Amino acid sequence: MEFNDDAVKMQDDVGKPWRYEEDGCTVTRTCVWSAPGCHPVGCGLKVYVKDGEVVKIEGDENHPVTKGRLCVRCLAMKDFLYHPDRIIYPMKRDRADRGKDKWERCSWDEAIAIIKKNYDEVKEKYGVQSMVAFMGTGRQGNIGATGAHRVLGTPNGCYPLSGFSCYGPRVSITMDVIGSSYPEIDYAGGLPGSYEDPAYTIPEIIIQWGKEPIYSSPDGFFGHAIIDLMKRGAKLINVNPRITWTGSRAIENVCLRPGTDAALAMAMLNVIIEEKLYDAEFVDLWCYGFEQLAERVKEMPPSKAAEICEVPEEQIIRVARLYANAKPASIAWGVSIDQSPNGSQAGQAILALMSITGNMDVPGGQVLVDMTAGDGGMQEDIDSVGWPEMKQELRDTIIGREEFPFYTGGLKMSQADRQLDALETGKPYSIHLTWLGETNLIAPTCSAQPKRWYDALRKVDFNFATDTWMTPTIQGCCDVVLPLASSLEMETIVPTHYGGSPNYVGALNKCVKCGEAVPEWELYRILGLALNPEAWENREKDFKEFYDIAMMRAYEFDYDELQEKVVIQRDVSYRKYETGKLRPDGAKGFNTSTGRIQLYSPMFEAVGENPLPYYFEAPTTPISTPELAKEYPFTMMSGAREIGYFHSEGRQIEKLRDLCPDPLVELNPKDAETYGIKAGDWVRIENPWGLAFLKAKVTPIIKEGYIQAQHGWWFPEEDAEAPHLYGVWKSNINTLIPHSRMGKLGFGAPFRTTLVKISKAHEDDLIEADRFGLEGEDGKPLVHTDNFFRIDDPTLDPTAR
Numbered sequence: 001m002e003f004n005d006d007a008v009k010m011q012d013d014v015g016k017p018w019r020y021e022e023d024g025c026t027v028t029r030t031c032v033w034s035a036p037g038c039h040p041v042g043c044g045l046k047v048y049v050k051d052g053e054v055v056k057i058e059g060d061e062n063h064p065v066t067k068g069r070l071c072v073r074c075l076a077m078k079d080f081l082y083h084p085d086r087i088i089y090p091m092k093r094d095r096a097d098r099g100k101d102k103w104e105r106c107s108w109d110e111a112i113a114i115i116k117k118n119y120d121e122v123k124e125k126y127g128v129q130s131m132v133a134f135m136g137t138g139r140q141g142n143i144g145a146t147g148a149h150r151v152l153g154t155p156n157g158c159y160p161l162s163g164f165s166c167y168g169p170r171v172s173i174t175m176d177v178i179g180s181s182y183p184e185i186d187y188a189g190g191l192p193g194s195y196e197d198p199a200y201t202i203p204e205i206i207i208q209w210g211k212e213p214i215y216s217s218p219d220g221f222f223g224h225a226i227i228d229l230m231k232r233g234a235k236l237i238n239v240n241p242r243i244t245w246t247g248s249r250a251i252e253n254v255c256l257r258p259g260t261d262a263a264l265a266m267a268m269l270n271v272i273i274e275e276k277l278y279d280a281e282f283v284d285l286w287c288y289g290f291e292q293l294a295e296r297v298k299e300m301p302p303s304k305a306a307e308i309c310e311v312p313e314e315q316i317i318r319v320a321r322l323y324a325n326a327k328p329a330s331i332a333w334g335v336s337i338d339q340s341p342n343g344s345q346a347g348q349a350i351l352a353l354m355s356i357t358g359n360m361d362v363p364g365g366q367v368l369v370d371m372t373a374g375d376g377g378m379q380e381d382i383d384s385v386g387w388p389e390m391k392q393e394l395r396d397t398i399i400g401r402e403e404f405p406f407y408t409g410g411l412k413m414s415q416a417d418r419q420l421d422a423l424e425t426g427k428p429y430s431i432h433l434t435w436l437g438e439t440n441l442i443a444p445t446c447s448a449q450p451k452r453w454y455d456a457l458r459k460v461d462f463n464f465a466t467d468t469w470m471t472p473t474i475q476g477c478c479d480v481v482l483p484l485a486s487s488l489e490m491e492t493i494v495p496t497h498y499g500g501s502p503n504y505v506g507a508l509n510k511c512v513k514c515g516e517a518v519p520e521w522e523l524y525r526i527l528g529l530a531l532n533p534e535a536w537e538n539r540e541k542d543f544k545e546f547y548d549i550a551m552m553r554a555y556e557f558d559y560d561e562l563q564e565k566v567v568i569q570r571d572v573s574y575r576k577y578e579t580g581k582l583r584p585d586g587a588k589g590f591n592t593s594t595g596r597i598q599l600y601s602p603m604f605e606a607v608g609e610n611p612l613p614y615y616f617e618a619p620t621t622p623i624s625t626p627e628l629a630k631e632y633p634f635t636m637m638s639g640a641r642e643i644g645y646f647h648s649e650g651r652q653i654e655k656l657r658d659l660c661p662d663p664l665v666e667l668n669p670k671d672a673e674t675y676g677i678k679a680g681d682w683v684r685i686e687n688p689w690g691l692a693f694l695k696a697k698v699t700p701i702i703k704e705g706y707i708q709a710q711h712g713w714w715f716p717e718e719d720a721e722a723p724h725l726y727g728v729w730k731s732n733i734n735t736l737i738p739h740s741r742m743g744k745l746g747f748g749a750p751f752r753t754t755l756v757k758i759s760k761a762h763e764d765d766l767i768e769a770d771r772f773g774l775e776g777e778d779g780k781p782l783v784h785t786d787n788f789f790r791i792d793d794p795t796l797d798p799t800a801r
Contacts, residue, residue: 040494043070054511063195073644149385163338192605206243208749220501235251240255240256258753288597348376440471440649441473442732448734484518490510493508493562497601503570620741644660653716682762685733691767
């Protein structure tokens with residue numbers, strides 16, 4: 001084949017305006033969020049449009065961080081926009097046809113009228129608290145809970161991930177411990193000189209703790225910054241049960257047993273304190289509860305943690321010393337921490353590591369957001385739009401409040417597991433209307449026990465959805481679906497870390513329009529004016545006004561200026577605790593009740609939780625349930641990202657499916673040999689809660705006795721109708737995750753510590769997944785006896801502590 005130089009020729013467009021003409025195309029410089037599925041990194045794109053259609057997408061070399069680099073999801077965006085299966089018009093069907101492919105196109109007016117009729121009937125008969133707005137990652141982020149509070153007028157906005165085991169725990173814990181949002185590693189994202197900026201220092205050590213950012217670019221952190229920093233001399237320590245791609249380049253791989261992160265962090269604290277490797281001046285001036293913490297971690301010497309974590313004692317000591325002696329050092333901690341019932345305590349201990357070593361808010365350490373300009377409160381401002389206006393007696397009805405006040409009060413969302421309980425039992429009250437907003441919750445993306453969610457949602461009086469694709473959840477449960485715009489069809493902003501980290505803000509500049517799809521905020525306004533007009537009339541007339549009032553007030557620029565510049569880096573300074581920039585009152589210190597980093601948490605104590613970090617064994621492990629482990633000897637982990645997909649999104653895009661064609665489960669070569677499994681064989685994975693089938697990937701990166709199962713799988717090319725629902729049950733690993741196994745604060749779930757057994761399967765076996773766990777043959781639902789945490793030894797129940 002002849003090589004075509006022109007096909008790969010680079011065009012230097014540095015300095016070009018946000019929109020210009022080139023070779024008969026209108027080129028728009030923009031940033032991206034979702035869709036395609038993405039965290040809020042806001043990578044820079046150049047979108048080439050000719051005759052109203054996108055013809056080419058390239059990376060924007062003007063972007064100060066991504067500098068023209070793009071992932072495959074962005075490069076495949078044209079295929080996303082114009083895919084024949086994409087929803088670009090409103091659709092309806094009769095409630096009796098749930099699960100059947102009997103959708104009819106309708107007008108926006110008709111769709112809104114159907115929704116309003118059902119809304120009014122439910123509101124009058126049962127009250128707005130009987131409604132729930134479920135949300136996913138969002139298509140126009142930072143406004144998720146607005147759908148519940150301001151559109152429906154209900155307190156029950158719900159992210160249906162069991163224990164809301166993604167980002168929510170980290171943010172909630174850090175707001176109490178350090179008074180700021182999740183402290184990301186400082187990768188110079190907000191500095192005009194990038195890594196060479198005179199204000200910046202390359203970290204000597206980076207710990208990746210339960211995180212592989214080059215695949216996920218999580219929550220606004222551009223993952224390839226890790227590679228950039230390693231090229232400039234940073235050394236990597238990887239804390240992960242598996243050897244990841246970046247882990248293969250690390251100086252240390254701490255392959256701990258899943259769910260034991262709190263024990264490891266406490267042991268590292270033990271070493272650092274006992275050997276006096278901590279920053280005594282910082283601790284003395286800026287930390288609260290150090291003496292109590294020092295006493296607590298004496299309970300976790302490295303020898304004890306080594307036994308718990310299944311890693312060498314010498315390695316724990318070595319890693320603790322490497323981190324403490326590095327100046328500066330940073331920790332990138334990921335969703336693996338959230339996805340454990342013990343995750344809140346692990347996060348608390350990791351924050352203590354960052355703090356006592358003096359790495360908080362220093363160049364190359366952990367960077368915190370400036371509160372004096374309102375930045376640190378921006379996420380709360382947006383997510384709680386409609387909440388302040390809600391009457392207190394209605395707020396008090398939020399599901400889960402009495403049991404989990406820290407969760408519901410901090411996140412202003414109903415507790416996810418208790419929301420399923422309410423759907424199933426009608427307690428504390430029944431649910432009669434749901435809005436499924438950009439969430440494919442019965443796919444293996446978030447909900448534990450998705451077949452129970454499916455059974456429960458099908459019985460709700462009225463369900464409607466808003467999304468870009470037809471999904472198994474919409475097909476199985478909904479009556480109306482409204483089409484949402486992609487990130488190339490809207491004008492909005494993308495702040496890294498949802499505004500909680502001082503890096504940069506990007507503009508999404510509208511490039512094209514497809515069908516009748518509308519941006520998320522515009523859809524909220526359409527619904528709000530119809531359903532809850534008093535909250536919308538005589539308010540913002542368009543999204544620009546909304547953002548200038550509610551969001552952009554945190555900055556010194558308005559939306560129009562951002563649109564023209566495409567990306568604006570935020571003013572980054574360090575050691576803001578010394579200058580009063582971490583507190584809205586301008587006083588020195590941290591924005592906590594004590595004015596210091598709270599190693600000992602008064603808030604945890606106030607809600608009945610232990611104020612200091614502690615370790616407890618996860619609910620289903622060989623240690624906590626040895627009898628169960630005899631029959632189910634493997635520990636299943638899930639949640640590792642694939643480069644082609646964002647959770648359940650993208651499997652109908654041919655280019656992406658070619659990269660990742662099949663659902664895979666990783667297992668060690670010795671285990672594969674023992675069970676007669678070869679690479680590419682179907683593997684049956686089961687436990688008392690569920691059943692799933694995935695194809696074997698035999699690899700030494702995972703230890704014996706463990707498997708790593710991919711999440712998010714469904715098969716858009718398969719039969720759409722129930723019970724098959726695009727094959728959503730076939731590889732649905734979340735059917736294996738038990739319900740309601742969270743910690744005392746309501747956070748966490750055993751997504752990485754569930755016991756299973758495996759065996760070789762055959763194609764003919766796969767149909768069994770469609771039958772397992774759904775309603776019985778008589779049409780009545782199966783009795784679910786697993787609503788709450790049940791283990792024979794009550795001392796293992798974290799909620800009993």
